[in-house]
Amino acid sequence: xxxxxxxxxxSGLKLMLDGDPCSILENELVKPGKGQAFSRVKLRNLxxxxxxxxxxxxxxxxEGADVVDMDMQYLYEDGDFWYxxxxxxxxxxxxxxxxxxxxIKWLREQDVCVVTLYNGSPLSxxxxxxxxxxxxxxxxxxxGDTAQGGSxxxxxxxxxxxxxxxxxxxxxxIKVDTxxxxxxxxxxx
Amino acid sequence: xxxNWQPGINRxxxxxxxxxxxxxxxxxxxxxVPEVDVPVLGRSTVTDSNIESVNARVAGDxxxxxxxxxxxxxxxxxxxxxxIFCLGKAFRDAEIGRRHNPEFTMLEWYRCGxxxxxxMDELAELISQxxxxxxxxxxxxxxxxxxxxxxxVFGIDPQSTELGTLQxxxxxxxxxxxxxxxxxxxxxxxxxxxxxxxxxxxLVLIYDYPACQAALAQIHLDAKGRSVSRRFExxxxxxxxxxxxxxxxxxxxxxQRFDKDREQRHADGKPEITVDEKLMAALxxxxxxxxxxxxxxxxxxxxxxxxESLDQVMPFSWSRS
Numbered sequence: 180x181x182x183x184x185x186x187x188x189x190s191g192l193k194l195m196l197d198g199d200p201c202s203i204l205e206n207e208l209v210k211p212g213k214g215q216a217f218s219r220v221k222l223r224n225l226x227x228x229x230x231x232x233x234x235x236x237x238x239x240x241x242e243g244a245d246v247v248d249m250d251m252q253y254l255y256e257d258g259d260f261w262y263x264x265x266x267x268x269x270x271x272x273x274x275x276x277x278x279x280x281x282x283i284k285w286l287r288e289q290d291v292c293v294v295t296l297y298n299g300s301p302l303s304x305x306x307x308x309x310x311x312x313x314x315x316x317x318x319x320x321x322x323g324d325t326a327q328g329g330s331x332x333x334x335x336x337x338x339x340x341x342x343x344x345x346x347x348x349x350x351x352x353i354k355v356d357t358x359x360x361x362x363x364x365x366x367x368x
Numbered sequence: 369x370x371x372n373w374q375p376g377i378n379r380x381x382x383x384x385x386x387x388x389x390x391x392x393x394x395x396x397x398x399x400x401v402p403e404v405d406v407p408v409l410g411r412s413t414v415t416d417s418n419i420e421s422v423n424a425r426v427a428g429d430x431x432x433x434x435x436x437x438x439x440x441x442x443x444x445x446x447x448x449x450x451x452i453f454c455l456g457k458a459f460r461d462a463e464i465g466r467r468h469n470p471e472f473t474m475l476e477w478y479r480c481g482x483x484x485x486x487x488m489d490e491l492a493e494l495i496s497q498x499x500x501x502x503x504x505x506x507x508x509x510x511x512x513x514x515x516x517x518x519x520x521v522f523g524i525d526p527q528s529t530e531l532g533t534l535q536x537x538x539x540x541x542x543x544x545x546x547x548x549x550x551x552x553x554x555x556x557x558x559x560x561x562x563x564x565x566x567x568x569x570x571l572v573l574i575y576d577y578p579a580c581q582a583a584l585a586q587i588h589l590d591a592k593g594r595s596v597s598r599r600f601e602x603x604x605x606x607x608x609x610x611x612x613x614x615x616x617x618x619x620x621x622x623x624q625r626f627d628k629d630r631e632q633r634h635a636d637g638k639p640e641i642t643v644d645e646k647l648m649a650a651l652x653x654x655x656x657x658x659x660x661x662x663x664x665x666x667x668x669x670x671x672x673x674x675x676e677s678l679d680q681v682m683p684f685s686w687s688r689s
């Protein structure tokens with residue numbers, strides 16, 4: 180990979196830091212009037228998700244990270260790996276449980292996710308912002324309670340548990356925002 | 369990008385900018401200090417290894433946009449001008465960011481026979497005047513030595529602490545590459561990231577900078593017998609605003625510092641800059657004892673307005689030029 184000098188730093192640039200791929204969130208020039216210039220950088224470690232702050236001397240360079248984000252279709256899982264396919268080439272990639280992370284509870288076969296590849300292997304998976312999933316288990320709603328706007332837990336087909344209004348039953352399909360895990364509405368078949 | 373023709377500054381800030389420029393001028397008029405409009409385009413420039421000049425060409429010859437009016441003003445002082453101020457543009461290459469613009473407005477003035485503490489007091493009066501005209505609460509002014517401000521954050525003395533200790537601290541705070549940096553660079557990192565962030569609101573004047581960061585200031589012994597530079601900096605709400613000196617008048621020492629700058633530039637692989645011999649000749653003839661300070665006017669306006677970036681207080685910052 181190419182090296183990037185501090186004057187090429189910008190948000191979104193992917194760099195190697197201490198052996199891990201990182202993405203620049205913010206970069207600010209610090210330059211005392213009579214002193215050396217430096218770049219104060221906020222980065223996200225793409226493996227751990229942790230945000231760190233580093234300050235580099237101006238002109239210093241870091242190795243670029245071979246990281247790309249790609250839309251891929253989720254196919255299936257076999258207990259060990261989760262399989263994703265590039266829609267153009269039909270090339271398949273297997274992601275570990277660690278790479279899939281929290282996306283696990285939203286993955287429905289055929290849904291298109293953003294898969295981040297690092298050196299060609301999935302590093303992380305971001306599910307679609309909204310998914311439609313069926314309720315597989317929930318307590319029956321009590322009559323008369325609906326006016327209170329109360330809610331109850333419901334288990335979805337993917338295993339996720341979300342809070343839903345009392346009038347919903349098993350078998351109903353609902354729309355969920357995967358970023359917040361919140362119920363968005365009922366989907367009419 | 370051609371559709372981005374609009375200025376970064378809004379109408380009320382533009383008016384406020386005009387008022388600020390006028391009040392800076394009238395401050396000096398009232399004190400009978402004349403304005404001088406020295407060139408921004410010159411044949412020579414600074415040798416400072418941390419300041420890059422913008423190159424120009426005049427009739428085929430190499431020229432530079434001035435990084436401050438300092439050298440021309442010192443030649444006027446040596447010629448017997450007496451107290452002078454300059455309000456104009458200065459240029460520094462590659463300084464682009466929220467708090468940096470390659471072209472900026474600088475106020476610089478010199479007071480003959482004054483020391484740096486008298487000049488700090490005048491600077492505080494000037495900033496108080498323009499700040500109090502815009503705010504209900506009077507501006508707080510704090511004065512503290514570099515060593516005391518450094519010690520209050522890190523618990524150690526910036527000059528007597530071993531270089532290795534400072535390098536280790538800088539590497540932990542910055543990144544590994546600071547482990548073999550000079551004392552001046554390590555102190556700059558530690559001060560910029562930690563001490564500045566903890567300064568109180570208002571105007572803070574930091575004086576007696578370490579001898580290794582003297583730039584063009586005299587060296588003297590402080591109250592505790594440490595050799596420090598007679599340089600000060602002003603911070604306004606934690607942002608560096610002004611830099612001043614009890615000016616070095618010893619031509620021989622000045623030449624040594626310029627030669628050291630040139631060696632540093634060579635070591636850093638930066639373009640070679642020849643010493644401004646006209647300035648040296650003026651110093652040889654004799655610069656009167658004086659104190660001088662340079663202030664970033666755009667940054668002053670940024671703090672007076674509580675703006676987030678220079679772009680909001682300049683008609684057209686670099687990105688819009």
